[in-house]
Amino acid sequence: MEGVIKSYGSANMIHKLKNKDSLFLCVIASTLTSRITGITGAGATPELTDYTPAADVELVMLGEPLCLSEIPKTVVDGVAAPTPAVITKASLDLADIPFLVVDAGAAVKPNIPYMNINETPGGDINKGNAVDNSEKIFNNGFILGKNLSKLTDHLVIGESTPAGTTTALGVLTAMGYEVDHKISGSTPENPHVLKHNVVENGLKLSGFKAGELDTEPFKAINAVGDPMIPAVAGIAMGSTVPVTLAGGTQMTAVCAVIKGIAPEFDFSSLSIATTVFVAEDETSDINFIANQISDISIFAVDPYFEKSNTIGLVNYTKGSVKEGVGAGGAMFAAMLKNVSIEDIRIRTEELCREIF
Amino acid sequence: MEGVIKSYGSANMIHKLKNKDSLFLCVIASTLTSRITGITGAGATPELTDYTPAADVELVMLGEPLCLSEIPKTVVDGVAAPTPAVITKASLDLADIPFLVVDAGAAVKPNIPYMNINETPGGDINKGNAVDNSEKIFNNGFILGKNLSKLTDHLVIGESTPAGTTTALGVLTAMGYEVDHKISGSTPENPHVLKHNVVENGLKLSGFKAGELDTEPFKAINAVGDPMIPAVAGIAMGSTVPVTLAGGTQMTAVCAVIKGIAPEFDFSSLSIATTVFVAEDETSDINFIANQISDISIFAVDPYFEKSNTIGLVNYTKGSVKEGVGAGGAMFAAMLKNVSIEDIRIRTEELCREIF
Numbered sequence: 001m002e003g004v005i006k007s008y009g010s011a012n013m014i015h016k017l018k019n020k021d022s023l024f025l026c027v028i029a030s031t032l033t034s035r036i037t038g039i040t041g042a043g044a045t046p047e048l049t050d051y052t053p054a055a056d057v058e059l060v061m062l063g064e065p066l067c068l069s070e071i072p073k074t075v076v077d078g079v080a081a082p083t084p085a086v087i088t089k090a091s092l093d094l095a096d097i098p099f100l101v102v103d104a105g106a107a108v109k110p111n112i113p114y115m116n117i118n119e120t121p122g123g124d125i126n127k128g129n130a131v132d133n134s135e136k137i138f139n140n141g142f143i144l145g146k147n148l149s150k151l152t153d154h155l156v157i158g159e160s161t162p163a164g165t166t167t168a169l170g171v172l173t174a175m176g177y178e179v180d181h182k183i184s185g186s187t188p189e190n191p192h193v194l195k196h197n198v199v200e201n202g203l204k205l206s207g208f209k210a211g212e213l214d215t216e217p218f219k220a221i222n223a224v225g226d227p228m229i230p231a232v233a234g235i236a237m238g239s240t241v242p243v244t245l246a247g248g249t250q251m252t253a254v255c256a257v258i259k260g261i262a263p264e265f266d267f268s269s270l271s272i273a274t275t276v277f278v279a280e281d282e283t284s285d286i287n288f289i290a291n292q293i294s295d296i297s298i299f300a301v302d303p304y305f306e307k308s309n310t311i312g313l314v315n316y317t318k319g320s321v322k323e324g325v326g327a328g329g330a331m332f333a334a335m336l337k338n339v340s341i342e343d344i345r346i347r348t349e350e351l352c353r354e355i356f
Numbered sequence: 357m358e359g360v361i362k363s364y365g366s367a368n369m370i371h372k373l374k375n376k377d378s379l380f381l382c383v384i385a386s387t388l389t390s391r392i393t394g395i396t397g398a399g400a401t402p403e404l405t406d407y408t409p410a411a412d413v414e415l416v417m418l419g420e421p422l423c424l425s426e427i428p429k430t431v432v433d434g435v436a437a438p439t440p441a442v443i444t445k446a447s448l449d450l451a452d453i454p455f456l457v458v459d460a461g462a463a464v465k466p467n468i469p470y471m472n473i474n475e476t477p478g479g480d481i482n483k484g485n486a487v488d489n490s491e492k493i494f495n496n497g498f499i500l501g502k503n504l505s506k507l508t509d510h511l512v513i514g515e516s517t518p519a520g521t522t523t524a525l526g527v528l529t530a531m532g533y534e535v536d537h538k539i540s541g542s543t544p545e546n547p548h549v550l551k552h553n554v555v556e557n558g559l560k561l562s563g564f565k566a567g568e569l570d571t572e573p574f575k576a577i578n579a580v581g582d583p584m585i586p587a588v589a590g591i592a593m594g595s596t597v598p599v600t601l602a603g604g605t606q607m608t609a610v611c612a613v614i615k616g617i618a619p620e621f622d623f624s625s626l627s628i629a630t631t632v633f634v635a636e637d638e639t640s641d642i643n644f645i646a647n648q649i650s651d652i653s654i655f656a657v658d659p660y661f662e663k664s665n666t667i668g669l670v671n672y673t674k675g676s677v678k679e680g681v682g683a684g685g686a687m688f689a690a691m692l693k694n695v696s697i698e699d700i701r702i703r704t705e706e707l708c709r710e711i712f
């Protein structure tokens with residue numbers, strides 16, 4: 001397995017989790033930040049990003065999106081790449097890993113059963129004060145994590161939050177981490193300057209300076225964050241079993257919030273699992289961010305999409321999409337159950353043909 | 357265990373389930389039927405019945421209701437009996453059984469995480485056409501049951517639906533079962549004539565005759581049922597592990613709907629677990645109803661509340677409350693994990709002292 005999963009940090013969790021049962025959660029949320037032109041590739045137009053989280057989880061659960069006639073995709077320079085939900089679905093199906101959806105405030109609600117922990121989406125962080133109830137969301141997440149962790153050996157938590165790297169940048173900046181040009185994005189040309197300016201505006205309009213909220217994670221989220229971050233932090237902290245945060249640099253914001261809430265938190269039972277498209281992204285640096293927080297194990301799975309006969313998947317190797325809907329963590333969890341990365345890639349290609 | 361769990365039907369499930377892991381779900385729903393004066397004891401006033409389902413599940417999850425300043429209780433002739441949620445909480449806590457809430461359409465939503473499968477409550481069945489989407493609710497329940505059953509060996513499904521015995525009477529009547537004076541109720545004086553008249557009005561105003569919908573369960577629910585019934589039927593049919601329906605005569609309506617949807621359904625992996633207060637109720641007959649549907653195993657747990665030093669619990673032995681929030685099935689599931697009925701009674705008494 002070592003050949004396709006690269007690990008950073010102490011990485012001792014992989015042996016503890018081998019062959020154990022996992023439960024995969026996908027936390028969905030929206031903010032109006034995703035309506036800013038050019039900030040995200042998670043939707044064909046800024047308006048359609050409202051539908052992406054619901055369509056993603058419908059696709060994973062049912063094999064097709066119900067709320068949209070088209071599959072969410074990233075289109076850059078006329079080249080399309082499919083939502084990472086297809087990778088997540090392939091991985092979970094092959095390993096028979098149960099899947100539950102958690103709504104932390106999606107603009108459009110999915111037409112499938114989902115766990116409600118918050119209804120209201122966040123605002124546009126460019127205007128500041130984007131979230132008004134992050135502590136309540138965290139508390140609900142904590143209760144949910146405590147209960148769900150009784151049902152499994154391992155919680156894997158993914159997310160679908162359009163413009164979520166910008167809100168993650170906001171929270172990390174507000175809390176004083178060095179993150180400029182280190183946050184990933186869903187397009188090959190990572191719009192660092194746009195993201196930086198949005199966060200700067202939001203912090204100013206919320207009445208805070210960068211770094212001022214190092215011990216106030218809920219204030220940081222309320223100013224320039226999104227509702228996914230406190231939800232995932234709450235679930236992870238409430239869990240009594242090992243947790244894998246399935247995502248890229250957004251999950252470092254979750255870790256920063258956890259450390260802000262509980263400076264003594266033991267990160268040895270928590271890891272981040274992502275794709276190599278994030279881990280080896282030249283426009284960002286997940287390890288640089290994580291190392292500022294704690295010794296966090298990071299696993300990066302390589303599905304060798306350069307070998308794929310599906311052009312949309314090959315585009316992942318050129319910087320499109322990279323990660324999302326917990327794709328990296330879903331592959332990681334499937335491989336813990338002895339599913340091969342070749343089978344995941346082949347099933348992902350089949351799904352692309354079936355769905356598109 | 358035989359001394360305190362009475363069984364009816366083939367009852368072979370108890371040996372299959374001993375020491376297996378259970379997941380307890382509580383499905384909550386409302387209809388405006390509960391506003392009819394005298395029809396239910398599940399709330400201090402007809403208006404307060406809107407809060408009962410949310411308060412019940414908040415109590416089980418957190419130990420106190422958040423949405424109401426007072427605990428739901430049944431008051432008859434000045435004598436109060438506490439919500440059966442205290443029995444459910446005592447049982448689940450002692451056996452460390454995980455608990456999840458499913459909203460099938462509660463009028464007031466709980467302030468805790470819950471699974472959304474339908475938002476809208478039902479109308480007053482006295483006016484007919486009380487539910488407009490029972491098939492959609494069923495389909496969502498089916499998806500949920502399929503996914504949740506991957507997480508456990510045994511699904512236990514309780515409910516909190518004020519006036520739910522009246523809507524169950526409606527569905528069973530519409531489907532042609534002989535149920536007059538056979539449906540239980542939450543008060544010592546079971547208002548059979550009132551319930552009968554409400555169902556008769558509702559069927560007439562919906563354009564149907566009693567018995568006409570024997571093969572049309574969704575039409576029966578849409579006319580004179582409640583949103584809990586298709587939700588529980590869907591979860592039970594979607595499950596790939598044994599299911600215990602935790603409730604009284606309301607659960608026979610669920611079984612009738614299951615048989616109506618799938619006449620070939622195998623009832624050997626489904627049972628009903630309730631309290632002796634229902635099974636030995638002289639104003640109703642759960643076995644008489646169940647036998648018309650199939651050979652359904654029914655377990656009835658006796659917590660010997662006549663031995664209790666808590667007057668509200670002694671009132672259960674005089675016909676108050678009897679069942680609800682899956683109390684009988686929660687005791688049953690705890691006993692499968694070797695918790696004694698004495699410990700459940702003692703913990704229930706402690707909870708009554710702590711909460712009231």
